[in-house]
Amino acid sequence: MNQKTIEIIETYEQLKAISDPLRTKMLMYLVEQPHTGHMLSQELNLSRAKILYHLRELEKHNIIQLVKKEERRGNILKYYQAIAKGFIPADHLLTYSESQEATRQSYLEVLDRAKTRVLTAPEESFRLESKEVEEWDRLSLQKEVSVSKQTFVKFTEKYRSLLQELEEDNSEGDQHDYYIMTTALRIDEPLFKKE
DSSP states (O other): OOOEEEEEEOSHHHHHHHHSHHHHHHHHHHHHSOBOHHHHHHHHTOOHHHHHHHHHHHHHTTSEEEEEEEEETTEEEEEEEESEEEEEEOGGGTTSHHHHHHHHHHHHHHHHHHHHHHHHSOGGGGOOOOSOGGGOSOOOOOOOOOOOHHHHHHHHHHHHHHHHHHHTOOOSSOOOOOOOOOOOOOOSSOSSOOO
């Protein structure tokens, strides 16, 4: 299955379906790769019945789809995957408070998933090989900036383009997998004091 990059949520029912915190958490896994109900119940430490109910709701609203069936010891395993890597409410839904809460919940789940990725990363990911930070093959930073919305949007366009360029890089050499997580949002006031 070819996942879309972004799917526009067109109906209030779809928006409601992804606003549920458990479904948002399930979607984080289903965006990454196909899972069965059993796999999700183990990942989330919940009953299979509860997971299957929520899978049916997500499938009913075209948020996920069945991508593979596999027979194993007489049982049919159904693998589901999110139809897109990200979901955005259509303009006509932006007035609903559910869209704001769904977005907030999505950010929290992405942050939670990033924490899991850090905790399960191999030890070599944190090995110090040089005192020069610029030579490290990892990055963790926080930054607060004060700029116009137009400047920030221009920056995000460049950033997305840079990520696309990185993803399409086919250079020769020893290839490694890297996890990149970015969160940026408007804040009321900075915590980092400028000198």
